Amino acid sequence: MTAISTALPAMSRRDEIWHGLRDTFPMMVGALPFGVIFGTLATAQGLSPLQVMSMSLFVFSGSAQFIAVGLVTSSALWVIWAATFIINLRHLLYAANLVNHxxxxxxxxxxxxxxxxxxxxFAVMELRYRQRGSEGYAHWYYLASCIGMWLNWNFWTLVGLVVGQSFPDLKSLGLEFAMVATFIGIVIPGLKTKPLWAAAITAGLVATLLHHLPYQSGLMLGALAGVGIGLVLDLRRKKLEASVYE
Amino acid sequence: MSETSLSLLILGMVLINLAIRYPVFLLADRFRFPPLIERALAFVPAAVLTAIIVPAVIFPHGPQAELDWHNPYLLAAILAAAISYFTRNLLATIVLGMAAFLLLRWWLGV
Incomplete structure (x- = not known):
């Protein structure tokens, strides 16, 4: 008898690609205004079209790109590099989370x-691996999600770059709220247990209290505090469950 | 910043990003994280994203906290959280959240 690991039937490569794009689509909508604003802002800060596009093509990291164009007129190279490093350290945690798959x-x-x-x-893949595992053509789903986000980000950067030259006031539209709305929409449905709620609340609280620290290191410390609290509560809960069964 | 520095800046950012994102996958077949760490990693998405969102809506314009009813970021974030909680729908949360934000900003005149 073969082991029944997942109840869901395996999908073809084409289906995986299609599902990866489909499940990433809402995130692409959320990143759209962000890309336009980046293109506009970077142009306004004096970067050439080639430099703006090479950031979106090869750095491909919204938060780091925004920090860079925010600091580019006032800061030294190493400051921007340090900021890039600290603000993107979270990707190390993401990679660690996905590595088994x-x-x-x-x-x-x-x-x-x-x-x-x-x-x-990461949000799309974390959910997918939890629901369907990593067998078969799952990596095509992952690649489709990546390429969808990448093309989307570059397309809207380009739009921002072009539009920014004719409407320099575009950022006053308040589209910067799109990122907040996207992240809220990712986080809330995932909060299914008390330790997860505690992790989120702690992270938000600590990051807010440490907001004044340089290079957004409050973000990293808040996230670590949240993960710590979540883990402690999770271990305690498992211990309680174990004692009930004894 | 000069043209050369700008090119150097971008090149450095590319390398830093790869140095953060790739090593874990690169060495994936040579080591495994201890079970405790793997358990902790389950809390990463909720913790990281909340640590980004909450300060962003409380300090929308820099160092000054804006914990009041005139802050459209805060109000729209609370509404978006409620929409997400009840609908569980990402696209609805993004579209309605943005609409709420624009309306609130117009209504509060900020």
Whole structure:
């Protein structure tokens, strides 16, 4: 008898690609205004079109790109690099979270899947692996999500770049709320247990209290505090459950 | 910043991002995280994203906290959280959340 690991039937490669794009679509909508604003803002800060596009094409990290264009007129190179490093350290945690599902893939797969890992694709993949596992063509689903986000980000950066030259006031539209709305929509449905709620509340609280620290290090410390609290409560709960069964 | 520095800046950012994102996948077949760490990683999405959102809506314009009824970011975030909680629908949360934000901003005149 074969082991029944998942109740869901395996999908073809084409279906995986289609589902990956479909499940990433809302995130692409959420990133749209962000991309336009980046293109506009970077142009206004004096970056050439080539420099703006090479950031979106090769750095491919919204938060780091915004920090960079925010600091580019006032800060030294190493300050922006340090900020990039600290604000993107969270991607290390994302990669650690997903690594068990890509371990079986060759390096030429692992490299693009790591290089294009964003907040949005991580959220999509975390849910997908939890629901359907990593068997079959799951990595095509992952790649589709990455490429969807990447094309989307670059397309809207380009739009921002072009539009920014004719309407320099575009950022006053308040589209910067899109990122907040997207992240809220990712987080809330995932809060299914008390330790998860505690982790989120602690992270938000600590990050807010430490907001004044340089390079947004409050973000990282808040996240670590949240993960710590979540883990402690989770371990305590498991211990209680174990004692009930004894 | 000069043209050369700008190119250097971007190149450095590319390398830093790869240095953060790739090593874990690169070494995936040579080591495994201890079970306790793997357990902790389950809390990463909720913790990281909330640590981004909450300060962003409380300090929308820099160092000054805006914990009041005139802050459209805060109000729209609370509404978006409620919409997400009841609908569980990402696209609805984004579209209605943004609409709420624009309306609130217009209504509060900020």
């Amino acid at each position: 890509v371990r079986h893939l060759p390096q030429y797969w692992r490299f693009p899947l790591a290089a294009m890992l964003t907040d949005e694709t």
